Amino acid sequence: MTADLVLEGVHKSYGQSAVLHGIDLALAAGEMLVIVGASGCGKSTLLRLVAGLESLTAGRVLLAGQDITARDPAARDIAMVFQNYALYPHMSVFDNMAYGLRIRGRSRSEIARRVEETAALLGLGELLARKPRQLSGGQRQRVAMGRAIVREPKLFLFDEPLSNLDAKLRVSMRAEIRRLQRRLGVTSLYVTHDQVEAMTLGDRLLVLHQGRAVQLATPMEVFERPADSYVAGFIGAPAMNFLSATLLPGGGGADLGPLGRLEFADGPRPGPAGRRLTLGIRPEHVALDPAGIPFTVDLVEPLGSETVLIGRLPQGEMLALKRAGGPPPAETLAIVLPPAQFHVFDAASGLRLDPARAAG
Amino acid sequence: MERRTIFPGWRLPLLLVAPQLLLTLVFFYWPAAEGLWQSLTRTDAFGIHTRFVGLANFAALFADPRYRSSVAITLVFCAAVTALSLGSGLVLALAADRELRGRDLYRVLLIWPYAVAPAIAAVLWLLLLNPQIGTIGRWLVALGVHWDYALNGTQALLLVIVASAWKQVSYNFLFVLAGLQSIPRAVIEAARMDGAKGFHRFRTIQLPLLAPTLFFLVIVDLVYAAFDTFGVIQAMTQGGPGRATETLVFKVYQDGVVNLDLGSSAAQSVVLMGGVILLTALQFRFLGRRVAS
Numbered sequence: 115m116t117a118d119l120v121l122e123g124v125h126k127s128y129g130q131s132a133v134l135h136g137i138d139l140a141l142a143a144g145e146m147l148v149i150v151g152a153s154g155c156g157k158s159t160l161l162r163l164v165a166g167l168e169s170l171t172a173g174r175v176l177l178a179g180q181d182i183t184a185r186d187p188a189a190r191d192i193a194m195v196f197q198n199y200a201l202y203p204h205m206s207v208f209d210n211m212a213y214g215l216r217i218r219g220r221s222r223s224e225i226a227r228r229v230e231e232t233a234a235l236l237g238l239g240e241l242l243a244r245k246p247r248q249l250s251g252g253q254r255q256r257v258a259m260g261r262a263i264v265r266e267p268k269l270f271l272f273d274e275p276l277s278n279l280d281a282k283l284r285v286s287m288r289a290e291i292r293r294l295q296r297r298l299g300v301t302s303l304y305v306t307h308d309q310v311e312a313m314t315l316g317d318r319l320l321v322l323h324q325g326r327a328v329q330l331a332t333p334m335e336v337f338e339r340p341a342d343s344y345v346a347g348f349i350g351a352p353a354m355n356f357l358s359a360t361l362l363p364g365g366g367g368a369d370l371g372p373l374g375r376l377e378f379a380d381g382p383r384p385g386p387a388g389r390r391l392t393l394g395i396r397p398e399h400v401a402l403d404p405a406g407i408p409f410t411v412d413l414v415e416p417l418g419s420e421t422v423l424i425g426r427l428p429q430g431e432m433l434a435l436k437r438a439g440g441p442p443p444a445e446t447l448a449i450v451l452p453p454a455q456f457h458v459f460d461a462a463s464g465l466r467l468d469p470a471r472a473a474g
Numbered sequence: 475m476e477r478r479t480i481f482p483g484w485r486l487p488l489l490l491v492a493p494q495l496l497l498t499l500v501f502f503y504w505p506a507a508e509g510l511w512q513s514l515t516r517t518d519a520f521g522i523h524t525r526f527v528g529l530a531n532f533a534a535l536f537a538d539p540r541y542r543s544s545v546a547i548t549l550v551f552c553a554a555v556t557a558l559s560l561g562s563g564l565v566l567a568l569a570a571d572r573e574l575r576g577r578d579l580y581r582v583l584l585i586w587p588y589a590v591a592p593a594i595a596a597v598l599w600l601l602l603l604n605p606q607i608g609t610i611g612r613w614l615v616a617l618g619v620h621w622d623y624a625l626n627g628t629q630a631l632l633l634v635i636v637a638s639a640w641k642q643v644s645y646n647f648l649f650v651l652a653g654l655q656s657i658p659r660a661v662i663e664a665a666r667m668d669g670a671k672g673f674h675r676f677r678t679i680q681l682p683l684l685a686p687t688l689f690f691l692v693i694v695d696l697v698y699a700a701f702d703t704f705g706v707i708q709a710m711t712q713g714g715p716g717r718a719t720e721t722l723v724f725k726v727y728q729d730g731v732v733n734l735d736l737g738s739s740a741a742q743s744v745v746l747m748g749g750v751i752l753l754t755a756l757q758f759r760f761l762g763r764r765v766a767s
Contacts, residue, residue: 167663188669200660204682213678214668265668 118143118301119164119269124173126159126325133159134325136173144299146292148316150306152348156325157305161271164303166190178268188217193262194271198278199254201246207233207257208242214265232264235294252283259291263298270295270302276311288314309349313337321345339457343464346394346457352422352434354394358461363387365470368458372429373407379454381469390461397422399455400435402442406450409433414441423447506747512740531741540717541725541742548700548721551635555699558639560691563646568676570647571654581651588644592705599637600710623711627718630711634719637710638703645698646691653687654680686760693757700749722746 117140126134133156141147149157162168164175166187175183182190193214202210208229215225233239236256246254255275262270272291276284292315295302306312312319313333321329321336321344329341340346346354359368365382367375368391376393383391408428415422421441424434435449458467481487513531517524535541570581587595605611605622614621623630657680665679704723707713713720713728720728722742730739 165663165667167666186671187663187666188671190667192667194664194667196660196664198658198660200658200664202661202665202679213665213670217669217674261664261668 117141118145118178119303120174120176121160121164122174122176124160124163124175125171126156126163126168127171132171132325134163137322137327139320139327139330141301141303143301145317146295146302146304146315147318147320148304148306148312149320149322150309150312150316150348151322153307155322157307157322158273160322161194161273161303161305164269165192165194165271190269191265191267192269192271193265193267194273195258195262195275197274199246199258201254201257201261203246206243206245207238207249207260210246210257211261211264214261218265228264229260232260235263236260251279252287255279255283255287259294263294267300270300272302272304272306274306275304277306277308291315309351313349319349321348323348339466340394341466343392343394343459346459350396352397352424352436354396354457355400355433355435357393357395357431359391359393361385361387361389361391368393373427373431376451376453376456378456378458378469383458383467384470385460385467391467392459392461392464394457394459395451395455397434397436399452400433401450401452402437402447403450404448406448409435409447409449411442411445411447416441509740509743509747512736513744515740516737527737531737532745535738535741535745543717544720544722544725547631547717547719551631551638551703551719551721552696552699554635555639555642555703556692556695558635559642560646560688560695562639562643563691564650564688566643566647567650567654570651584647585644587641588648590641592641592703593709595641596637596706596709599633599640603633623715625715627715630715630719634703634707634710638699638706641706642695642698646695649687649691650684653684657683689760690757693753693760697750697753701746 119139119141121137121139124134124137124139125132137160139147149160151157159168163170166182166185170183173183174181177190177192202213205213211229211232212225215228220228229242230239233242236259238253238256238260241249241253241257246257249257255278258275275291276287279287288311291304304311304315306315316333318331319329319333319336320327321341323344329336329345331339331341336345336349340349340354343356347356357370357373359370359376361383362369362375364387365378365384367377369375370393409423409425411423411425413424415424420436420438422434422436423442424432425447427433433449459465460467514526514528515524516527516531566584570577570584590598600608602608603611603614603621603623605615605624611621620626621629623633661683662675662679665675670678700721701723703721704727707719707721707724708727711719713724723746726739726742726746729735729742
């Protein structure tokens, strides 16, 4: 498939402080890419650069093969859904949705037809005469979506569109956005800090950290093979547990100090003996075993179908684990850390260390 | 939720509102009542005999072509001052709303004229536009313009309009700027994404959202032009040349204080009071609607 939206070496600085350090990205037509990261990572800035609301310090933005880097937002044919909806407060729902079409000089009958079709698609048919202040949060959100959809733009931008909704509405709107985007087949960029939104909505995820693209991959790949210890800790709840270790001679295992030795299940890692490592294991992979290491429970978080336990290992290392069912029978349990479930990262760079493969 | 405090008796509440009531009584209702009574009487120039004449003062007033010409001058003056000061305030506020360097300094400079006393403002403009000593005035004369506001009534009116408007620009600027900044940035950005550019965006998004502020300012500016510009006119033209800059308020002063025709002056004051009440009622009605929406 041809790339529809392309970012090349996108840099953004405000005065001396650099916010984005060169982002490269290519979206296939109809793809939904979710940009996820903690607040301040530059994800909203990246979206606003694509929208044209901010100017690039360096780099290029191409949409459908055309360089739009210097183009005014009005001339980009991109629609954006804002976090606080940004509806025109003095206009009815109909006028809000018709505004962009009127500017493009569409005929009165075409505007009426398209607005009504879009309103029907979003279940807004009854509300067309209302003003935004007469709508609930969820309805406003739909109007904001409608205003973007009705224009049939080349690209959708979503700037944390669900973060002002209550939890239940957020889940249903999330499903609806996904359904609509698939149906309309419009290439989309979606910014969020919510990893559940990121995992469920994206064809691919772009994890941003301090203005750099850390990983660009499908949601499951990001979850199963995080590119570095930051991504590993950011995606997944509760967060991945980390233990420090050193590489054993030959690279076939790691020395966890008092916790003993670990033999890598999937092959030796490169590097000299004594290389400092960070080992990660997800809470759901920590297993209970009477023959294992003693684990003192400090905090119990029952979530209904499962329970999160936060506690300490004998040397004081904090660890979280997730088990099915209710709270545990005792305050002291015994656990094992299955070797096959470990993620291995270089302690200094944080980068993932995969088994060294034979050439060819 | 409305918060209400219930007082046990009526003494304390009465005591608390007494100062305000007393001030209003002494400085507003009493003189207003006195004026109303005076407008129905005629007093000789020495203040010895006063007799009740009914609505004769009003009848004489409305039949007087000089009064009608003063009404016309006042209408032109008010409309021009409001349009000029609101227009300039709007343009300056739009400029200040952008992100530019030295924006804070720019704002402070624009707010200064509001702090200048009317007479001082008048003198400043005289120093600029006097045909003999004014910087711009002399320049106009040198260019061959017949510029002399002491002889030309239209020029005199123009001069008091500009000076009065200048003083009110700051006020308009402040309110329009506040109004502009209360429009969420994202709304403007949404309009940009929708394809709206420049003036069209201003007309369809910012202007409608500013409308409540602008309406409020029109009323305030009209009241200002009609009632608060006495100082400017007195210092610049004293209503002249002839009666070219004699607004209604200036005429009240001229007829009552200078010419000592107290009955007619009082009748004019009552008419003006009617005007103020009308404007205030308009504004209250409008503000009430805005709170309710």
